[in-house]
Amino acid sequence: MSKIIAFAGKGGVGKTTVATLVVRYLTSTGKSPVLAVDADPNSNLGETMGMNVTTTVGDIRENFMKDPQGVPSGMDKAIYIESLMNQAIIETPNFDLLVMGRQEGHGCYCMVNNILNNFTDSLASSYKYMVVDNEAGMEHLSRRTSGKVDILYLVTDYSLRGLRALRRIHGLLDGLKLSVKKMGIVVTRGPEKLSDIFLAEAKEIGIPILGVIPDDPALLEFDMEKRSLLELKDSSPSVVAVNRIMEASC
Numbered sequence: 001m002s003k004i005i006a007f008a009g010k011g012g013v014g015k016t017t018v019a020t021l022v023v024r025y026l027t028s029t030g031k032s033p034v035l036a037v038d039a040d041p042n043s044n045l046g047e048t049m050g051m052n053v054t055t056t057v058g059d060i061r062e063n064f065m066k067d068p069q070g071v072p073s074g075m076d077k078a079i080y081i082e083s084l085m086n087q088a089i090i091e092t093p094n095f096d097l098l099v100m101g102r103q104e105g106h107g108c109y110c111m112v113n114n115i116l117n118n119f120t121d122s123l124a125s126s127y128k129y130m131v132v133d134n135e136a137g138m139e140h141l142s143r144r145t146s147g148k149v150d151i152l153y154l155v156t157d158y159s160l161r162g163l164r165a166l167r168r169i170h171g172l173l174d175g176l177k178l179s180v181k182k183m184g185i186v187v188t189r190g191p192e193k194l195s196d197i198f199l200a201e202a203k204e205i206g207i208p209i210l211g212v213i214p215d216d217p218a219l220l221e222f223d224m225e226k227r228s229l230l231e232l233k234d235s236s237p238s239v240v241a242v243n244r245i246m247e248a249s250c
Protein backbone atom coordinates (compact mmCIF):
# COMPACT_ATOMS: atom_id res chain seq x y z
CA MET A 1 0.00 0.00 0.00
CA SER A 2 1.38 3.40 -0.87
CA LYS A 3 2.01 6.25 1.50
CA ILE A 4 -0.37 9.11 0.75
CA ILE A 5 1.02 12.61 1.14
CA ALA A 6 -1.41 15.53 0.92
CA PHE A 7 -1.41 19.29 1.40
CA ALA A 8 -3.84 21.79 2.85
CA GLY A 9 -3.78 25.53 3.38
CA LYS A 10 -5.40 28.69 2.11
CA GLY A 11 -5.23 29.74 -1.53
CA GLY A 12 -1.91 30.71 -3.03
CA VAL A 13 0.33 29.84 -0.07
CA GLY A 14 2.49 27.41 -2.06
CA LYS A 15 0.80 23.98 -1.83
CA THR A 16 1.40 23.09 -5.48
CA THR A 17 4.98 24.30 -5.29
CA VAL A 18 5.68 22.19 -2.21
CA ALA A 19 3.88 19.18 -3.75
CA THR A 20 6.09 19.43 -6.84
CA LEU A 21 9.23 19.65 -4.74
CA VAL A 22 8.06 16.64 -2.70
CA VAL A 23 7.76 14.65 -5.96
CA ARG A 24 11.23 15.93 -6.87
CA TYR A 25 12.60 14.71 -3.53
CA LEU A 26 10.97 11.28 -3.76
CA THR A 27 12.09 10.59 -7.32
CA SER A 28 15.60 11.92 -6.80
CA THR A 29 16.12 9.75 -3.73
CA GLY A 30 14.82 6.61 -5.39
CA LYS A 31 11.63 6.45 -3.33
CA SER A 32 9.66 5.39 -6.33
CA PRO A 33 7.32 4.53 -7.99
CA VAL A 34 5.51 7.80 -7.33
CA LEU A 35 2.05 8.82 -8.49
CA ALA A 36 1.44 12.56 -8.47
CA VAL A 37 -2.27 13.34 -8.33
CA ASP A 38 -3.49 16.75 -9.36
CA ALA A 39 -6.83 16.97 -7.59
CA ASP A 40 -7.32 20.70 -8.14
CA PRO A 41 -9.96 21.44 -10.81
CA ASN A 42 -7.95 24.53 -11.76
CA SER A 43 -5.12 22.10 -12.14
CA ASN A 44 -1.56 23.25 -12.42
CA LEU A 45 0.57 20.53 -10.87
CA GLY A 46 1.20 19.28 -14.39
CA GLU A 47 2.37 22.76 -15.37
CA THR A 48 4.79 23.11 -12.47
CA MET A 49 6.22 19.76 -13.55
CA GLY A 50 6.48 20.93 -17.15
CA MET A 51 3.96 18.41 -18.48
CA ASN A 52 1.42 18.76 -21.20
CA VAL A 53 -1.84 17.38 -19.84
CA THR A 54 -4.36 16.40 -22.46
CA THR A 55 -6.63 13.90 -20.70
CA THR A 56 -8.15 14.25 -17.27
CA VAL A 57 -10.32 11.93 -15.22
CA GLY A 58 -13.03 14.64 -15.34
CA ASP A 59 -13.08 14.59 -19.15
CA ILE A 60 -13.35 10.82 -19.20
CA ARG A 61 -16.16 10.89 -16.64
CA GLU A 62 -18.09 13.51 -18.61
CA ASN A 63 -17.67 11.63 -21.87
CA PHE A 64 -18.88 8.44 -20.27
CA MET A 65 -21.88 10.20 -18.76
CA LYS A 66 -22.88 11.53 -22.19
CA ASP A 67 -23.21 7.97 -23.43
CA PRO A 68 -23.42 5.54 -20.51
CA GLN A 69 -24.68 2.79 -22.80
CA GLY A 70 -21.55 3.00 -24.95
CA VAL A 71 -19.87 0.14 -23.09
CA PRO A 72 -18.57 -2.39 -25.64
CA SER A 73 -20.88 -5.40 -25.70
CA GLY A 74 -19.86 -8.19 -23.39
CA MET A 75 -17.64 -5.91 -21.31
CA ASP A 76 -18.23 -5.19 -17.65
CA LYS A 77 -19.05 -1.52 -17.05
CA ALA A 78 -16.55 -1.13 -14.20
CA ILE A 79 -13.75 -2.72 -16.22
CA TYR A 80 -14.62 -0.45 -19.15
CA ILE A 81 -14.49 2.71 -17.01
CA GLU A 82 -11.24 1.58 -15.37
CA SER A 83 -9.68 1.03 -18.76
CA LEU A 84 -10.69 4.59 -19.70
CA MET A 85 -9.27 5.93 -16.43
CA ASN A 86 -5.97 4.20 -17.16
CA GLN A 87 -5.68 6.37 -20.24
CA ALA A 88 -5.59 9.43 -17.98
CA ILE A 89 -2.34 8.31 -16.33
CA ILE A 90 0.59 10.13 -17.84
CA GLU A 91 3.76 8.13 -17.49
CA THR A 92 7.26 9.57 -17.26
CA PRO A 93 10.49 7.68 -16.54
CA ASN A 94 10.51 8.93 -12.94
CA PHE A 95 6.88 9.19 -11.89
CA ASP A 96 3.31 9.05 -13.14
CA LEU A 97 0.76 11.85 -13.10
CA LEU A 98 -3.01 11.61 -12.80
CA VAL A 99 -5.01 14.81 -13.32
CA MET A 100 -8.51 14.76 -11.89
CA GLY A 101 -9.67 17.81 -13.85
CA ARG A 102 -13.12 19.31 -13.69
CA GLN A 103 -15.60 18.32 -11.06
CA GLU A 104 -18.81 16.55 -11.85
CA GLY A 105 -21.71 18.55 -13.25
CA HIS A 106 -25.35 17.91 -12.40
CA GLY A 107 -26.77 14.42 -12.49
CA CYS A 108 -26.09 11.15 -10.77
CA TYR A 109 -22.45 10.37 -10.75
CA CYS A 110 -22.56 7.94 -7.83
CA MET A 111 -21.86 4.85 -9.88
CA VAL A 112 -19.00 6.38 -11.84
CA ASN A 113 -17.56 7.96 -8.70
CA ASN A 114 -17.67 4.64 -6.87
CA ILE A 115 -15.78 3.00 -9.69
CA LEU A 116 -13.38 5.91 -9.68
CA ASN A 117 -12.75 5.55 -5.94
CA ASN A 118 -12.09 1.84 -6.32
CA PHE A 119 -9.78 2.66 -9.19
CA THR A 120 -7.77 5.14 -7.09
CA ASP A 121 -7.66 2.61 -4.25
CA SER A 122 -6.29 -0.05 -6.54
CA LEU A 123 -3.80 2.45 -7.98
CA ALA A 124 -2.51 3.10 -4.50
CA SER A 125 -1.24 -0.44 -4.31
CA SER A 126 0.96 0.04 -7.39
CA TYR A 127 2.91 3.00 -6.06
CA LYS A 128 5.19 3.55 -3.10
CA TYR A 129 4.01 7.15 -2.73
CA MET A 130 0.96 9.07 -3.85
CA VAL A 131 1.40 12.84 -3.69
CA VAL A 132 -2.00 14.54 -3.83
CA ASP A 133 -2.14 18.24 -4.59
CA ASN A 134 -5.62 19.53 -3.94
CA GLU A 135 -7.42 22.82 -4.04
CA ALA A 136 -7.52 25.25 -1.13
CA GLY A 137 -10.56 23.74 0.67
CA MET A 138 -10.49 20.44 2.51
CA GLU A 139 -13.88 19.13 1.46
CA HIS A 140 -12.63 17.04 -1.41
CA LEU A 141 -9.59 15.58 0.22
CA SER A 142 -11.47 12.84 2.03
CA ARG A 143 -13.29 11.89 -1.15
CA ARG A 144 -10.18 11.83 -3.25
CA THR A 145 -7.90 9.90 -0.97
CA SER A 146 -10.34 7.20 0.16
CA GLY A 147 -10.26 8.87 3.58
CA LYS A 148 -6.72 7.97 4.55
CA VAL A 149 -3.71 10.24 4.51
CA ASP A 150 -0.31 9.26 5.88
CA ILE A 151 1.23 12.71 5.97
CA LEU A 152 -0.76 15.95 5.76
CA TYR A 153 1.35 19.05 5.29
CA LEU A 154 -0.50 22.12 6.49
CA VAL A 155 1.01 24.85 4.36
CA THR A 156 0.92 28.51 5.33
CA ASP A 157 2.69 31.65 4.30
CA TYR A 158 4.43 33.65 7.00
CA SER A 159 1.29 35.33 8.29
CA LEU A 160 -1.05 34.99 11.23
CA ARG A 161 -3.94 34.85 8.79
CA GLY A 162 -2.40 31.84 7.12
CA LEU A 163 -2.00 30.16 10.49
CA ARG A 164 -5.62 30.89 11.38
CA ALA A 165 -6.71 29.23 8.15
CA LEU A 166 -4.75 26.17 9.26
CA ARG A 167 -6.50 26.25 12.61
CA ARG A 168 -9.86 26.19 10.81
CA ILE A 169 -8.74 23.37 8.54
CA HIS A 170 -7.49 21.42 11.54
CA GLY A 171 -10.88 21.93 13.19
CA LEU A 172 -12.63 20.54 10.11
CA LEU A 173 -10.64 17.32 9.99
CA ASP A 174 -12.78 15.34 12.44
CA GLY A 175 -15.99 16.06 10.57
CA LEU A 176 -14.43 15.00 7.29
CA LYS A 177 -14.00 11.33 8.14
CA LEU A 178 -10.40 11.72 7.18
CA SER A 179 -7.86 9.69 9.04
CA VAL A 180 -4.50 11.45 9.13
CA LYS A 181 -1.54 9.56 10.55
CA LYS A 182 0.85 12.45 10.80
CA MET A 183 0.62 16.18 10.18
CA GLY A 184 2.80 19.20 10.48
CA ILE A 185 3.01 22.86 9.47
CA VAL A 186 5.18 24.02 6.60
CA VAL A 187 5.81 27.78 6.43
CA THR A 188 6.52 29.21 3.00
CA ARG A 189 8.39 32.44 2.30
CA GLY A 190 9.37 32.63 5.95
CA PRO A 191 12.48 34.12 7.52
CA GLU A 192 15.19 31.99 9.11
CA LYS A 193 13.98 32.93 12.54
CA LEU A 194 10.21 32.96 13.03
CA SER A 195 8.82 35.67 15.29
CA ASP A 196 7.66 34.84 18.82
CA ILE A 197 4.10 35.91 17.95
CA PHE A 198 3.98 33.52 15.00
CA LEU A 199 5.46 30.67 17.07
CA ALA A 200 2.99 31.30 19.91
CA GLU A 201 0.03 31.23 17.51
CA ALA A 202 1.32 28.00 15.94
CA LYS A 203 1.77 26.46 19.37
CA GLU A 204 -1.86 27.17 20.18
CA ILE A 205 -2.94 25.12 17.17
CA GLY A 206 -0.91 22.30 18.67
CA ILE A 207 0.69 21.04 15.46
CA PRO A 208 4.49 21.03 15.08
CA ILE A 209 6.22 23.28 12.57
CA LEU A 210 8.19 20.90 10.36
CA GLY A 211 10.13 23.49 8.44
CA VAL A 212 10.35 26.87 6.76
CA ILE A 213 10.81 27.38 3.04
CA PRO A 214 12.49 30.71 2.37
CA ASP A 215 11.47 33.08 -0.37
CA ASP A 216 13.10 31.62 -3.47
CA PRO A 217 13.41 33.98 -6.46
CA ALA A 218 14.11 31.00 -8.73
CA LEU A 219 10.44 29.97 -8.39
CA LEU A 220 9.23 33.17 -10.03
CA GLU A 221 11.93 32.88 -12.67
CA PHE A 222 10.92 29.29 -13.53
CA ASP A 223 7.25 30.26 -13.62
CA MET A 224 7.92 33.10 -16.07
CA GLU A 225 10.06 30.85 -18.23
CA LYS A 226 7.44 28.04 -18.07
CA ARG A 227 10.10 25.69 -16.80
CA SER A 228 9.52 22.59 -14.71
CA LEU A 229 10.33 22.99 -11.02
CA LEU A 230 11.78 19.50 -11.26
CA GLU A 231 14.72 21.15 -13.04
CA LEU A 232 15.52 23.54 -10.18
CA LYS A 233 19.10 23.33 -8.97
CA ASP A 234 19.76 21.07 -5.98
CA SER A 235 21.13 24.15 -4.24
CA SER A 236 17.94 26.22 -4.69
CA PRO A 237 16.77 27.36 -1.24
CA SER A 238 13.25 25.95 -1.75
CA VAL A 239 14.63 22.56 -2.84
CA VAL A 240 17.03 22.39 0.10
CA ALA A 241 14.22 23.28 2.53
CA VAL A 242 11.72 20.73 1.16
CA ASN A 243 14.39 17.99 1.09
CA ARG A 244 15.14 18.71 4.73
CA ILE A 245 11.46 18.57 5.67
CA MET A 246 11.00 15.30 3.80
CA GLU A 247 14.05 13.68 5.37
CA ALA A 248 12.76 14.56 8.80
CA SER A 249 9.13 13.58 8.28
CA CYS A 250 8.95 10.85 5.68
Ligand SMILES: Nc1ncnc2c1ncn2[C@@H]1O[C@H](COP(=O)(O)OP(=O)(O)OP(=O)(O)O)[C@@H](O)[C@H]1O
Pocket residue numbers: 009010011012013014015016017018040134135136188189213214215216217219220223238
Ligand atom coordinates in the same frame (compact mmCIF):
# COMPACT_ATOMS: atom_id res chain seq x y z
N1 LIG B 1 8.99 29.81 -1.20
C1 LIG B 1 8.55 30.56 -2.21
N2 LIG B 1 9.30 31.58 -2.71
C2 LIG B 1 8.88 32.34 -3.74
N3 LIG B 1 7.71 32.15 -4.37
C3 LIG B 1 6.91 31.15 -3.94
C4 LIG B 1 7.27 30.31 -2.84
N4 LIG B 1 6.28 29.38 -2.67
C5 LIG B 1 5.34 29.67 -3.59
N5 LIG B 1 5.71 30.71 -4.36
C6 LIG B 1 4.94 31.31 -5.48
O1 LIG B 1 3.64 31.62 -5.02
C7 LIG B 1 2.68 31.39 -6.04
C8 LIG B 1 1.59 30.48 -5.53
O2 LIG B 1 2.15 29.21 -5.27
P1 LIG B 1 1.33 27.85 -5.49
O3 LIG B 1 0.65 27.84 -6.79
O4 LIG B 1 2.27 26.74 -5.17
O5 LIG B 1 0.24 28.02 -4.32
P2 LIG B 1 -1.04 27.13 -4.03
O6 LIG B 1 -1.21 27.11 -2.55
O7 LIG B 1 -0.92 25.82 -4.71
O8 LIG B 1 -2.20 27.98 -4.71
P3 LIG B 1 -3.73 27.52 -4.97
O9 LIG B 1 -4.42 27.54 -3.64
O10 LIG B 1 -4.23 28.55 -5.92
O11 LIG B 1 -3.67 26.13 -5.56
C9 LIG B 1 3.44 30.83 -7.23
O12 LIG B 1 3.69 31.85 -8.15
C10 LIG B 1 4.75 30.32 -6.62
O13 LIG B 1 5.83 30.37 -7.53
Ligand SMILES: [Mg+2]
Pocket residue numbers: 015016017040133134135
Ligand atom coordinates in the same frame (compact mmCIF):
# COMPACT_ATOMS: atom_id res chain seq x y z
MG1 LIG C 1 -2.27 24.81 -6.04
